[in-house]
Amino acid sequence: MNISKLSFKTSSLAALSVGALLLGGCSDNDHTSPAPITPPAVTPTMQDYTISVTNLTANQPMSPIAVVTHAADSLLWTSGESASLALETLAESGDASGLTDETGITELVSGAGILMPGASEEISLSLDSTSIADLSVVTMLVNTNDAFAGFTGYDLSSLAVDESMVFRVITYDAGTEANSEAKGTIPGPADGGEGFNATRDDSNKVHAHPGVISSDDGLSDSILDASHRFDNPTLLIKISRTE
Amino acid sequence: MKLNQVTKLLILSSVISLPASAAELEISITNLTHGNHFTPLLIAAHDADSHLFQVGEMATSALQKMAEGGDIGDLDAAVMGANGVTVTNPAGGLLAPSAKVDSIMLDTGDMTHLSITAMVLPTNDAFVGLDAWKIPTEAGTYTFTLNAYDAGTEANDEIINGGGMSGAPGIPAAPGGDGGMNATGVMDMSSNDKVHIHPGVLGDTDLQGGMSDLDSRVHRWLNPVARVTVTVK
Numbered sequence: 001m002n003i004s005k006l007s008f009k010t011s012s013l014a015a016l017s018v019g020a021l022l023l024g025g026c027s028d029n030d031h032t033s034p035a036p037i038t039p040p041a042v043t044p045t046m047q048d049y050t051i052s053v054t055n056l057t058a059n060q061p062m063s064p065i066a067v068v069t070h071a072a073d074s075l076l077w078t079s080g081e082s083a084s085l086a087l088e089t090l091a092e093s094g095d096a097s098g099l100t101d102e103t104g105i106t107e108l109v110s111g112a113g114i115l116m117p118g119a120s121e122e123i124s125l126s127l128d129s130t131s132i133a134d135l136s137v138v139t140m141l142v143n144t145n146d147a148f149a150g151f152t153g154y155d156l157s158s159l160a161v162d163e164s165m166v167f168r169v170i171t172y173d174a175g176t177e178a179n180s181e182a183k184g185t186i187p188g189p190a191d192g193g194e195g196f197n198a199t200r201d202d203s204n205k206v207h208a209h210p211g212v213i214s215s216d217d218g219l220s221d222s223i224l225d226a227s228h229r230f231d232n233p234t235l236l237i238k239i240s241r242t243e
Numbered sequence: 244m245k246l247n248q249v250t251k252l253l254i255l256s257s258v259i260s261l262p263a264s265a266a267e268l269e270i271s272i273t274n275l276t277h278g279n280h281f282t283p284l285l286i287a288a289h290d291a292d293s294h295l296f297q298v299g300e301m302a303t304s305a306l307q308k309m310a311e312g313g314d315i316g317d318l319d320a321a322v323m324g325a326n327g328v329t330v331t332n333p334a335g336g337l338l339a340p341s342a343k344v345d346s347i348m349l350d351t352g353d354m355t356h357l358s359i360t361a362m363v364l365p366t367n368d369a370f371v372g373l374d375a376w377k378i379p380t381e382a383g384t385y386t387f388t389l390n391a392y393d394a395g396t397e398a399n400d401e402i403i404n405g406g407g408m409s410g411a412p413g414i415p416a417a418p419g420g421d422g423g424m425n426a427t428g429v430m431d432m433s434s435n436d437k438v439h440i441h442p443g444v445l446g447d448t449d450l451q452g453g454m455s456d457l458d459s460r461v462h463r464w465l466n467p468v469a470r471v472t473v474t475v476k
Contacts, residue, residue, distance in 0.1 A: 079273050079275055079341070079343075079470055080273050080274075080341040080342060080343045170388075170465070170467065171465070173277060175341070179460065203277075203340065203341060205340075205341035206341075207274075207275050207276065207277060207340060207341045208275035208276060208277070208464065208465065208467060208468065209277070209465065210276070210277035210278070210463040210464050210465060211443075211463055211464075211465045213459050213460065213463070217459070218447055218448060218459060219448060219459065219460070220448070230465075231465055232465050232466060232467070
């Protein structure tokens with residue numbers, strides 16, 4: 001069982017009845033006693049985060065890592081539901097730029113470039129303390145038809161200064177393109193084929209990726225070989241709050 | 244935030260006095276697989292000493308029935324016999340790939356741990372499982388994922404022949420109507436007869452023959468195979 005407790009919410013009843021107290025208790029200082037209630041700071045300050053990502057796969061370069069902040073109800077995807085056009089585009093071509101057009105998205109910070117297998121990268125994120133949002137990190141496994149890895153909807157407000165959170169994420173299938181593995185259908189270096197295609201010829205529901213088969217394992221017209229196979233997790237992500 | 248959490252707890256307990264263990268749970272389960280169905284689910288709240296299954300241990304005959312044929316009756320009876328509480332078949336049948344069953348309500352009473360099982364079809368004896376998750380006493384929403392296990396009771400020959408009774412070789416059915424026929428069978432060389440993480444299915448691309456009646460393009464999976472959300476009220 002992989003526990004990833006993405007969100008914690010006190011019951012709304014409790015939150016309502018103790019709202020005023022919680023405001024005092026939610027200052028950024030870990031060590032003040034909760035007894036003296038100080039009013040919340042009114043001057044916005046910057047909160048700084050470092051997002052460190054490592055590509056755990058054998059031979060699946062990843063498209064430039066997309067670090068996205070968004071409203072809590074604006075998840076980038078939900079398992080069992082259809083992918084947005086922006087997510088489809090990312091999962092099929094590696095182009096994350098369309099995510100900024102989605103409702104509730106506040107910021108998109110992209111990695112420097114392709115993240116090669118075994119490589120790590122640190123991406124900085126600085127947010128106004130008054131606009132702390134949910135965080136998502138997502139990228140395409142480029143030697144696939146429409147596989148992507150990441151998480152969506154981590155509540156940044158749950159992270160205090162000098163705290164960090166580690167995710168070992170799984171790979172999803174956008175469900176928007178059949179996993180044919182056929183020559184000409186995969187944009188990564190294994191093929192150099194097509195990226196985005198508006199046709200949706202798979203289940204049209206985001207789900208956990210079943211993995212690639214490869215020609216070495218019996219899919220005769222696959223352009224992929226055994227090195228392109230992957231298992232979960234595929235990406236290590238560490239979020240550290242530094243300020 | 245550690246102190247803040249403690250503070251919230253203190254405040255919470257002063258506002259609402261909760262019984263020591265009774266919890267009202269609202270549960271949702273999503274089938275994350277590409278092309279596998281789950282048979283009727285069993286969700287059980289039980290005490291700290293009970294298990295539906297344990298990795299590294301031999302499957303009980305009740306677990307074997309579930310894993311090889313999807314029959315949760317004996318597991319359910321075992322939980323009830325130990326004064327546990329269950330929800331059976333919340334999806335009203337099979338849970339299809341990418342399907343979600345939600346709003347499952349479970350009053351745990353005195354029970355402290357939660358377990359979930361269902362057979363993964365089409366397979367010989369794979370099941371999705373949660374083994375004795377300690378139910379948090381802190382109200383909130385908890386999300387986690389589940390892996391697929393091999394009951395270790397039947398060779399994974401990948402032949403669809405209707406065999407769903409305990410001890411009968413073969414796979415009962417491919418509910419998606421996407422299985423093959425006439426497979427010669429995969430030679431399962433595993434000698435692990437304990438419950439273990441399932442190695443996944445092999446499959447092939449020959450629906451009229453070949454080694455496997457499973458389709459490698461449809462029926463393979465990587466763990467995890469299910470996502471569970473539990474809201475502790």
